[in-house]
Every structure is written in structure tokens, then in C-alpha cells.
Amino acid sequence: MAYELHYWPTIPGRGEFVRLALEAAGADYVDVARGSGKGQGIAATLRRMNAPALVQPPFAPPFLVHGKRTIGQTAAILLYLGPRLGLVGKSETSQVWTHQLQLTIADAVAEAHETHHPIATSLYYEDQRHAAVQRAKAFRELRIPKFLDWFETVLARNPKGSQHLVGARLSYADLSLFQLVDGLLYAFPKATARAMKKTPHVAQLHLSVPRNARLAAYLASQRRIAFNEEGIFRRYPELDG
Amino acid sequence: MAYELHYWPTIPGRGEFVRLALEAAGADYVDVARGSGKGQGIAATLRRMNAPALVQPPFAPPFLVHGKRTIGQTAAILLYLGPRLGLVGKSETSQVWTHQLQLTIADAVAEAHETHHPIATSLYYEDQRHAAVQRAKAFRELRIPKFLDWFETVLARNPKGSQHLVGARLSYADLSLFQLVDGLLYAFPKATARAMKKTPHVAQLHLSVPRNARLAAYLASQRRIAFNEEGIFRRYPELDG
Structure with missing residues (x-):
């Protein structure tokens, strides 16, 4: 039975964390809002979400x-999806720990979004640029290093080696950390490169994850949506430093 | 084996969501950072967190x-904790759904915190008050109603009745929704009361959860930390409307 992923069709956003897991596992899935067939497209997604x-x-x-x-x-x-796609360990300890990593990645993603929308998602970026510049400064100087340092520590302490966040195999947390770092490098190239000098294991994971054969094929395909200025990770030069 | 909860000792904050679950279940637990015995206190918590x-x-x-x-x-x-404390259903569907509710509560909690710290947690409120006033307006007018309306829909559609978010029994999501609403009523009394007029099931849950015998005893005890202006939910009159 195929999985149906429903997400905004023009941005990687939060949907990309799910897409990476489905792609890395070679799962059979339909990216519903991006399709043009019967029962597909964004209208189908919204109809499904709002069905009484x-x-x-x-x-x-x-x-x-x-x-x-x-x-x-x-x-x-x-x-x-983790256990179904073989992207998490079998033990409860492993699953709760992987999830804990994912929730911390989610926190970092939310904070990255706040940098360009510190006042309201309902307002344009241009109408909150002044606050955004201030927020981005704190994010670059304090939060990016804090998050990356923590992941560096996790990788350094992994008893099975520093190639993976959990155990000796690829998990959905590895995929999500790759995507977080990729997004940070897009939105804050200078600040993120600076922070990553102190987190070599994180930098290495960001290089090694896309070498996975299925992921390499996916990342080179049209299915991968490029970062852009409608998504979570946006490149506004005035927000980098 | 007793549970050890580690959290900042002077605010309810995010620790309170865990505390409510432990208290509602009558679990044996130690609130480590609030204790004064051997191996207790905030220094013990920080030492534990930072242990190499x-x-x-x-x-x-x-x-x-x-x-x-x-x-x-x-x-x-x-x-x-959910399955261990009997605060979640036994099926995977029930556990994933309860968790999904919890993650949405966590999103609302994070946004409530952003209202008084829209620029940086490292700065004082007074130094970001201007942005806070703008952020709080959007939170009051758009986000509080959106979150509460969604929980109202979930309660209204629960096939086992609208007393609980999931099934026919108390879950940790019910406890957390109680705490979210309690915090919103503390921080934004006018705006929350206005929004709750349209969410009668949410209002009813906020009244019924604290009637649980164990919770009533807990809420009347010294173990319950009052909301205050160092926590997530802060009452700054200029942020309510």
C-alpha cells in the first residue's frame, strides 16, 4: 500500500524531512499536492485536510x-514511518532517542523560520525586516552554534561511531540533520560555515548522507525541490553576517 | 524505581507538562532541581545534563x-511515560494520535513564549517590548483562535465523546491541553476568554481536568508552581488586548 505525502507543492519546508525518509528507503509513495492526476494537486490535499x-x-x-x-x-x-522504513533501531531506547533528536531538529527548524518571520507569519517579510535583522543576529551568533555543538557532541559520543547519530546505521534523524544543515547553509552561508568549522562530525555527516545511492539519485532528480524564498530556509543577505 | 524529573525549579514552564502526567498517575517521582537533599538542587540537574x-x-x-x-x-x-503511567491508549493509532496532539500543544507553547521574546531569549523582555507588542497582537488575533479551534474540532469529533481528546479516558494530551489553556488564560486573560467563547468543549475540558482527585490535590499543593514572569506564560498587560 503506497504512502501518500501531502505538503505544499513549491517549497521543501517540513515536508522534505518526510520525503527524504521515503526516498532513502525506496518506499512507494505519492506526493499528492505535486501531482496532476485524478485526486491530486493542492486542492485535493486541502480537501482531504478539511474533510468534516x-x-x-x-x-x-x-x-x-x-x-x-x-x-x-x-x-x-x-x-x-521509522520502523516501517527501517530507518530507526528496533529497541524502545533507540526509538525514543532518535525521536528526541528529531524533536530538537524540529526546534531548530522552527527557529530558522522565526528569523524571517519574527512578528507574524501572516505579514510579509518586508513588513518585519527590522525585527528579522535583530532576530537573525541572535540566531546566527548563539543558536546555530548551540544546536550544531549539541549534534557534534551526540556524534562524538555515539559508541558505534561518529558516522551516524544513533547506532551504526542510517536513521531518519541523520536524514533530518542533513536537511537542517543544508537549509542553514542555504539561508546563512557565512554564519553556518563559521559554526561548522567547530563541528567536523556534523560537517562530515552533511557530506556523507547524500552519497547514499538512493539519496544521490533523488537529490539529482526533479523530485527534489530547491530552497527558495517562500520556504522555511530563505536566503536574505541582510540576515547572514 | 522512582522517576527523576529535572527542570528549572522556579517556573512551571515545559516541566509542568511532565509533572502533571506524573501527578495524575500517582507516580513515584523526585523533582530533583527543587529538592534540597543530597544529589538534589539545580546544580545537580546541570551536572547531570552536562556530564561528559x-x-x-x-x-x-x-x-x-x-x-x-x-x-x-x-x-x-x-x-x-504515556504507556507506563496508563495515560495513553494501547494501540499504535492511539499513541501516534495522542503524540500528534502533544506536538501541536508544544507548537502553541513555543509560540506563546515567542510573544514576549520575539527577538532573542538572550535579551530582556524590556529590550524587545516593541516587537513583542506586535507579535502578541498576531498571536492573540490569529494563533490562539486557530489552535483552540483545532482542539475544539478534535474534541467535537471524538467518537467516544467530547470529554477527552482521545478515546474515553484521560490521556497526557488532555493534561497538556489543560495546562496550555491555563497558561493562555494567565498570560492573555482577555484574548483567551474571547476565543474560548467559541470553543465550549475546550473550556469544559479546562474545567473538568482539575476535578480529577489526584490532580485537585496536586494543584492545591505547594508542588504546583504558580505562573510567573520568568516562565513561558507571562502576564504583561500590554500584550493582552
Whole structure:
């Protein structure tokens, strides 16, 4: 049974964390809002999300439909997919730890979004640029190093080696850290490069994850959406330093 | 084996979501940073968090220590505690759905914090008050109604009745929604009261959860920390409307 991923069709955003897991596992999935077939497109996604009969409605995209299940919240989707796609260890300890890493990545992603929308997502960037410049400064100087340092520590302390965040195999947390770093490098190239000089294991993970054969094929394909200024990670030169 | 909860000792903050679960279940736990005994106090918590030998270090408090496990991230702690404390259903569907609710509550909590710290957590409120006033306006007018409306929909659609978010029994998501609403009523009394007129099931849950015998005893005890202006939910009259 194919998975259905529902997410805004023009940005990588939070949907990309789910897409990377599906792609790395070679899973059979439909990227519904990006399709043009019957029952596809963004209207189909919104209709599904807002269906009055849905007993477990998602708060927002991304959401996953799998058989009768509809699951929202990026981290909850990965919690569900992890064991099914072989992207998390089998033990409870391993699963809770991988999830804890994912939730911290989610926090960093939310803070990256706040840098260009510190006042309201309902306002244009241009109308909150002054606050954005201030917020981005604190994010660059304090938060990027704090998050990357923590992941560096996790990699350095992994008893199975520093190639992976958890154990000796690729997990969805590795994929998500790759995407976080990739997004930070897009949005804050100078500040992120500076911070990464002190986090060699994180830098190495960011290089090694896309060498995975399935991921390499995916990243080179049209299915990979480029970062852009409508998404979470936006390159506004005045926000980098 | 007693649970150890580690969290900042003077604010309810994110630790309170864990505390409510432990209290509602009558669990044996030690609130480490608030204790004055041997191995207790905030220094003990920080020492534990920063121990170089910790293979799975928490990013920040709250974290839970249970035997050899150390688990950070509020939602991950509740994911772990839920089945152990009888505060979540047994099926995977029920557990993933309850977790999805918790993650949406966490998003609302983070946004509530942003209202008084839209620029940087490292700066004083007074130094970002101007941006805070703007951010709080959008939060009051758009986000509080959006979050509460979604929880209202979830309660209204629960096939087992609108007393609980999931199924027919108390879950950690109910406890957390109680705490979110309690915090919103503290920080934004006018705006929250206005929004709650349209969400009668949410208002009812906020009244019924504290009638639980164990919770009523807890809420009347010294163990319950009052909301205050060092925490996530702060009452600054200029931010309410």
C-alpha cells in the first residue's frame, strides 16, 4: 500500500524531512499536492485536510495518509514511518532517542523560520525586516552554534561511531540533520560555515548522507525541490553576517 | 524505581507538562532541581545534563531520568511515560494520535513564549517590548483562535465523546491541553476568554481536568508552581488586548 505525502507543492519546508525518509528507503509513495492526476494537486490535499468526516484531522501540512490513517506533525510522521522504513533501531531506547533528536531538529527548524518571520507569519517579510535583522543576529551568533555543538557532541559520543547519530546505521534523524544543515547553509552561508568549522562530525555527516545511492539519485532528480524564498530556509543577505 | 524529573525549579514552564502526567498517575517521582537533599538542587540537574560520560545528553531541561535512561524533550518524555503511567491508549493509532496532539500543544507553547521574546531569549523582555507588542497582537488575533479551534474540532469529533481528546479516558494530551489553556488564560486573560467563547468543549475540558482527585490535590499543593514572569506564560498587560 503506497504512502501518500501531502505538503505544499513549491517549497521543501517540513515536508522534505518526510520525503527524504521515503526516498532513502525506496518506499512507494505519492506526493499528492505535486501531482496532476485524478485526486491530486493542492486542492485535493486541502480537501482531504478539511474533510468534516476526518476524526483525526491534521493541524497543518505535512501529513501522511497510509490506508485509513492520517498522521500530521513531521516528527509524528517519522515516528510512525521509522520502523516501517527501517530507518530507526528496533529497541524502545533507540526509538525514543532518535525521536528526541528529531524533536530538537524540529526546534531548530522552527527557529530558522522565526528569523524571517519574527512578528507574524501572516505579514510579509518586508513588513518585519527590522525585527528579522535583530532576530537573525541572535540566531546566527548563539543558536546555530548551540544546536550544531549539541549534534557534534551526540556524534562524538555515539559508541558505534561518529558516522551516524544513533547506532551504526542510517536513521531518519541523520536524514533530518542533513536537511537542517543544508537549509542553514542555504539561508546563512557565512554564519553556518563559521559554526561548522567547530563541528567536523556534523560537517562530515552533511557530506556523507547524500552519497547514499538512493539519496544521490533523488537529490539529482526533479523530485527534489530547491530552497527558495517562500520556504522555511530563505536566503536574505541582510540576515547572514 | 522512582522517576527523576529535572527542570528549572522556579517556573512551571515545559516541566509542568511532565509533572502533571506524573501527578495524575500517582507516580513515584523526585523533582530533583527543587529538592534540597543530597544529589538534589539545580546544580545537580546541570551536572547531570552536562556530564561528559552521558551518551544521550539532553539538549535542555526538562529531562527525565529513569534507571539508566535519560530522556529530554517534553513530548519524547511523555511518549515514553504515556504507556507506563496508563495515560495513553494501547494501540499504535492511539499513541501516534495522542503524540500528534502533544506536538501541536508544544507548537502553541513555543509560540506563546515567542510573544514576549520575539527577538532573542538572550535579551530582556524590556529590550524587545516593541516587537513583542506586535507579535502578541498576531498571536492573540490569529494563533490562539486557530489552535483552540483545532482542539475544539478534535474534541467535537471524538467518537467516544467530547470529554477527552482521545478515546474515553484521560490521556497526557488532555493534561497538556489543560495546562496550555491555563497558561493562555494567565498570560492573555482577555484574548483567551474571547476565543474560548467559541470553543465550549475546550473550556469544559479546562474545567473538568482539575476535578480529577489526584490532580485537585496536586494543584492545591505547594508542588504546583504558580505562573510567573520568568516562565513561558507571562502576564504583561500590554500584550493582552
